[in-house]
Amino acid sequence: RSAGGYILTVHDLYRHFGGINAANGVNLNVGRREIAGLIGPNGSGKSTLFSLVAGTIKPDRGQIHFDGHEIAGMSPHRIARLGLARTFQIPAMFDNMTVTENLLAAAAQDHWQGAHERAADTLSLLKLEHVADNRASDLSGGQQKLLEFGRVIMRQASLILLDEVTAGVHPNIRKIMLEAIARLRERGISFLIIEHDMEMVRNVCDRIIVMDSGRVVASGSFNEIVRNSEVMQTYLGR
Ligand code: ADP
Ligand code: MG
Numbered sequence: 001r002s003a004g005g006y007i008l009t010v011h012d013l014y015r016h017f018g019g020i021n022a023a024n025g026v027n028l029n030v031g032r033r034e035i036a037g038l039i040g041p042n043g044s045g046k047s048t049l050f051s052l053v054a055g056t057i058k059p060d061r062g063q064i065h066f067d068g069h070e071i072a073g074m075s076p077h078r079i080a081r082l083g084l085a086r087t088f089q090i091p092a093m094f095d096n097m098t099v100t101e102n103l104l105a106a107a108a109q110d111h112w113q114g115a116h117e118r119a120a121d122t123l124s125l126l127k128l129e130h131v132a133d134n135r136a137s138d139l140s141g142g143q144q145k146l147l148e149f150g151r152v153i154m155r156q157a158s159l160i161l162l163d164e165v166t167a168g169v170h171p172n173i174r175k176i177m178l179e180a181i182a183r184l185r186e187r188g189i190s191f192l193i194i195e196h197d198m199e200m201v202r203n204v205c206d207r208i209i210v211m212d213s214g215r216v217v218a219s220g221s222f223n224e225i226v227r228n229s230e231v232m233q234t235y236l237g238r
Pocket of ligand 2: 046047048
């Protein structure tokens with residue numbers, strides 16, 4: 001990608017847990033306004049990569065360049081303030097607060113300017129207006145996933161990491177998420193998305209990055225990846 005270069009560059013990143021090399025020399029890029037999908041078998045190191053990029057796990061060595069900053073080893077708080085946000089596999093929210101209050105709380109730290117307008121916009125984007133005043137604990141599982149995504153949107157990040165946000169959710173909710181991701185990209189936001197649903201990957205991702213055993217083993221368009229029989233058999237079919 002030439003114009004604007006990459007928003008994220010990971011170079012030769014390593015992290016082990018005991019004898020497991022969860023990141024074993026990871027190299028990857030995410031372009032500005034790109035929606036990149038990250039796939040690979042369970043245990044291949046996808047979530048670990050997210051934690052390394054977001055700063056909640058420190059790398060043993062390697063570089064992570066985000067939006068003009070070298071962030072490897074930086075605290076999660078500082079990385080977040082530079083404009084990087086992630087979701088977790090299990091939604092994080094305040095159960096006793098309403099949906100709107102949860103959105104405002106996500107903005108409270110350093111993005112308070114215009115927060116009420118952004119909360120209204122986010123409710124509309126995620127089609128949550130009708131439950132705006134409901135307690136988060138009263139939402140369905142799928143709606144809670146939408147709310148977690150909404151809390152990330154409120155952070156006004158330039159790169160959003162989504163970890164299996166559509167796993168197990170109703171197709172209607174998945175569609176809302178897909179449309180929201182596409183709209184946010186139009187506004188200039190980049191995405192790196194861990195996703196198991198190949199239909200979702202095909203529909204939303206510009207490019208697919210395949211991980212196995214702590215490394216990136218392939219990258220390309222959906223068609224290039226599914227035509228790569230070695231990747232399909234070795235990394236997805238087992
Ligand atoms: P994925 O998200 O692709 O399923 P993970 O990044 O969660 O893979 O895990 C990669 C490997 O690292 C797995 O073998 C996993 O058991 C191990 N691992 C991840 N996090 C930890 C941790 N905090 N402590 C020990 N091992 C871990
Ligand atoms: Mg994972």
